[in-house]
Amino acid sequence: DAGVTQSPTHLIKTRGQQVTLRCSPKSGHDTVSWYQQALGQGPQFIFQYYEEEERQRGNFPDRFSGHQFPNYSSELNVNALLLGDSALYLCASSLWGQNTEAFFGQGTRLTVV
């Protein structure tokens, strides 16, 4: 049973560019949440997708957008990259409406230069 998979594992981008990160949830899960974790900080909630719609959003600018596909996989897009966007981006999958554990992927390390 595959867990949560994220791609790519590492990425280097230049300021002002755009980036797309991908996440496949754990088998049987239908909800995907995205987090940003800066060095030495806890993960910060970006947004959550269920049924191909953004359900909740944290305090992140509109440069951060996402999408969920019918197979429950998800993408995180960041436009006009800033140096401060350098972080570990984590995807977590869960089951909507159920009090069950959310599982995290291994993350994508984004470096903006």
Place this chain on the structure above:
Amino acid sequence: QKEVEQNSGPLSVPEGAIASLNCTYSDRGSQSFFWYRQYSGKSPELIMSIYSNGDKEDGRFTAQLNKASQYVSLLIRDSQPSDSATYLCAVEIYGGSQGNLIFGKGTKLSVKP
């Protein structure tokens, strides 16, 4: 602004001792609380979840919740060097799914042989 506060540490304990990790949260309406363990360079891994006041034990781990004081703690008995990691306290932000969490900055635990 919902917040979760943790002592960043580092907390250093000898092997075999009890490690005590503490967390406070700001939203009195919060219902679901979690402790995650994160090894350096890895993704968070759920250790314990707790929803009701009192203690919840799982092996060497005990989570304690006091909603009146808005306080959550994690005790690790018979600490092992392999327990050395950053421990993240998390609180569910919205209902619907466990994927939307607000995290503390984490407490770094070091268990000395």
